[in-house]
Each structure stands twice: as structure tokens, then as C-alpha cells.
Amino acid sequence: MIPVGDDPDDPRVIQLILFKVLIVSFGGYIVFLCFPLFRVERHLAVVNSHRDVALRTFQTFAEAARTDPIRDAVLIETTRAIFSAGATGLIDGREPVSQHPAALMEVFRGASAPTGTPE
Numbered sequence: 001m002i003p004v005g006d007d008p009d010d011p012r013v014i015q016l017i018l019f020k021v022l023i024v025s026f027g028g029y030i031v032f033l034c035f036p037l038f039r040v041e042r043h044l045a046v047v048n049s050h051r052d053v054a055l056r057t058f059q060t061f062a063e064a065a066r067t068d069p070i071r072d073a074v075l076i077e078t079t080r081a082i083f084s085a086g087a088t089g090l091i092d093g094r095e096p097v098s099q100h101p102a103a104l105m106e107v108f109r110g111a112s113a114p115t116g117t118p119e
Contacts, residue, residue, distance in 0.1 A: 047086055054082045 061078050065071030 051082050054078060058082070 058075075058078060061074050062071060065074045
């Protein structure tokens with residue numbers, strides 16, 4: 001501790017107070033910068049764990065589909081979910097991520113197609 005006299009106008013007192021304010025401000029600034037990055041890292045860790053689960057169950061999705069058009073649509077959608085670029089969280093993503101509805105339309109087309117020829 002710096003020996004300080006009783007005079008509140010002593011330059012050493014002002015210097016000590018400014019130094020403490022500077023240290024506290026710098027610490028707050030570092031926390032302010034690190035918290036969003038920590039939140040992004042946690043978000044990306046969750047996204048990557050979901051992709052890991054999807055990759056491990058990819059074969060199950062392929063075997064569960066009964067017809068080729070439905071299997072193709074399910075596999076396309078699963079592939080898109082696994083490998084598509086998602087929001088990182090660095091930018092506040094309040095607007096929805098655009099989804100391509102073509103794969104979903106393939107499922108409906110395959111489900112509504114006639115299964116056999118009428119006699």
C-alpha cells in the first residue's frame with residue numbers, strides 16, 4: 001500500500017483512486033467481452049452434439065423409410081440438418097433461418113402418390 005497523508009488533495013491519493021478505478025473498469029470490460037464468446041461456444045457445443053447424434057442415427061433413418069422417394073427425402077433432410085451452416089450466435093439471430101421446403105414436399109408427394117394400378 002502506498003503511504004498516503006491525510007490531505008485528500010494529495011496527488012498520490014488521486015493516483016491511487018484512478019488506478020483502482022482503471023483496474024475495476026478493465027476487469028469489467030474483459031468480462032463484458034468474454035461473456036458473449038462463452039455463450040457462443042456453449043451454443044456451438046450443443047449444435048455439434050446434436051449433429052453427432054444425427055450422424056450416429058443416420059443409418060436408422062435410412063432403414064426406417066419404406067419407399068425410395070420417402071427414404072430419399074428423409075436422407076436429404078437429415079443430411080441438410082447435419083451439414084448445413086447454422087447460426088453461430090455471434091449475431092443475435094432473432095430472424096428465423098431460412099428453410100428449404102423441397103425435401104418436405106418430396107415426402108408429401110411420395111406419400112400421396114398411388115401405390116398400385118387400379119384393375
